Amino acid sequence: MFFLSVRLDNVYMFRDFFLDFTMARKSSHFLAKHDALFEGSKIYVRKKLLILGANASGKTTFGRILCAIQNYLVGREMGTQINLLEKRYDQTKPGMFQVDFAIGEYAYRMRCVYDERGVKTEGLKVVKIFPSYTNKVLCKRLDDADYVTEYERPVNAPVPTILGKTGMVSSLLLRQENETYLTKFRDGIQFSYIFSDFASTQSSLHLQESVERLNHILPKIDNSVERIVSLKSEDSKLISHSYVIVFKNGQQMTIPDGDLNRADRTRLSHGTYEALQFLDFLTNVKNNPEMVAFIDEQLAHLHAELEAYLIMKALLVQRNGQIFCTTHNPELLDLNIAPQMVLLFRRTEDGFNEALYVSDRIKKNDRGFKGYYDNDFFGVLPDYSVLDKYFEED
Structure with a gap:
């Protein structure tokens, strides 16, 4: 499975949020040489991403959402650790996620709207991907396609529970008539997420x-x-x-x-424990080349140079699956990576999360983009000057 795009609304601190994982053109960077969706395809996907951002900018939360979505797509109940029902920003309104993803030569769009009682509506679209398709063509095909199957919760439907709490599971995918789709997803979706606060x-x-x-x-x-x-x-x-x-x-x-x-x-x-944990995860990534892997700030207690070395080793692994690595360490921008491989998260003035690729602002493969970051060219660095008055001498 490859994530092609994700759309979120009223989920944690994500409001009217959209992130596209595809690229308009092929990158010449050596780390992106296998970024075609499949051999002969003209659709290019960001398969290796380094995610940076300040505290509370949404990096870890975004990983939790991706993890929740993949569990949902294989028909699992969202557990107590990641339960999107409880994470609606405005509790009076429903939450929504929409994910476009590819398995083999088929693209899917799953849309889910949910409230405090669980899934409210669901819809699934399916489009065959032809080698001549670009990412724009595929997106339009998905926009224009009809839903092959839909679900709307009956008024008196029972509320699913997990360990005594209201739970969330796809009613659409668990229908008998949709068994073919669920089997396809379970066969084609592999993932492993390791979060800094879940490690212990x-x-x-x-x-x-x-x-x-x-x-x-x-x-x-x-x-x-x-x-x-x-x-x-x-x-x-x-x-x-x-x-x-x-x-x-x-x-x-x-x-x-x-x-x-x-x-x-x-x-x-x-730091030693983190390094061993990272090596264990890296071995898992090597042994499962099609797996979506998300590594969340696992090397925060290591020396910056060692963290950069290990992250680069993870990005160098020859595999086909997507890998996401989050960090607070801007020194990783000195690595030999392309601007389109760096995703920056930040909080808006009204407190919501948003993201942008370095390549959105820098149109050439400029390896000096760390200087842009250090000078806050991208507007993602937090302003701590408001705290000065609390540390000034009386």
């Missing part, structure tokens, strides 16, 4: 890297580490995935079954 509540975090690679990587990240040793069973028929981290002072830390959340996390620095 993950049920498990298994190291997938080999001991050899961990021995090359971890001591460079944390110089208190001497080596990593794999625990082996005396019974040759039993396979063990447990490790021991040996520190230079002689102390040891066991990682049962390779699960970091079952180890003594206080023994590792926050």
Whole structure:
């Protein structure tokens, strides 16, 4: 699956929001050489995105919304962590999301309107994508197409609940007559999201890297580490995935079954834990090349140069799926990335979130666009001068 565009209204702090992931023309940048929707297609999609923004500008929230939408598209109930019903800005009005996405040579548009009782109306459009289509042609085809299936909630419909709370699940996709679409979506939609504030509540975090690679990587990240040793069973028929981290002072830390959340996390620095978590996620990205991957500020406690190095490694992975990386660190703009790969989030004066691509303001592949960012050419840097009076001496 590829996100082609997302439209939001009255969802969190997004009001009349629209973001297009397609590009009008092919980029010559080496990181964008596989950005055609499929081989021979004239539709080009941003498959690698670096997302920057100040605190509360909407980066993490946008990731949560994308995650909620993908769960919705495969017929899952939105759980307590991400429940869009509770996140309508104006509680007296419905929320709405509309997503255009592609699976193989077909494009889909799903529109959903919901209120405090759950899904109110839904509609699905389907268009075959021909190699001659540009992104503008495809968008017009979707605009002009009729809905192949629709849903409107009956007046006396029961309210779905999740753990005692009003829940949200697609009524349209769970209809028996739409089983073909749901099967298509479940087969074609893979995703993995890792959020900074969800990290400590993950049920498990298994190291997938080999001991050899961990021995090359971890001591460079944390110089208190001497080596990593794999625990082996005396019974040759039993396979063990447990490790021991040996520190230079002689102390040891066991990682049962390779699960970091079952180890003594206080023994590792926050930055080291983040780096291991990032490496685990990166391995998952490599092993699932069609997956949508969203990495939310996972390296905030690392040195800026190491964060930039690891993010670049993630962007260099040869894969077909989309990958989103969020950060607060403007030093990442010094990486060799194209302006159309950088998405900036900001808050408007009335408090709503909006986004723009660097390429919206810079029309050439100018690698010096960090200077534009530092001088607030894009208008995304927060103004803290209003706080000066609170720190001035009496």
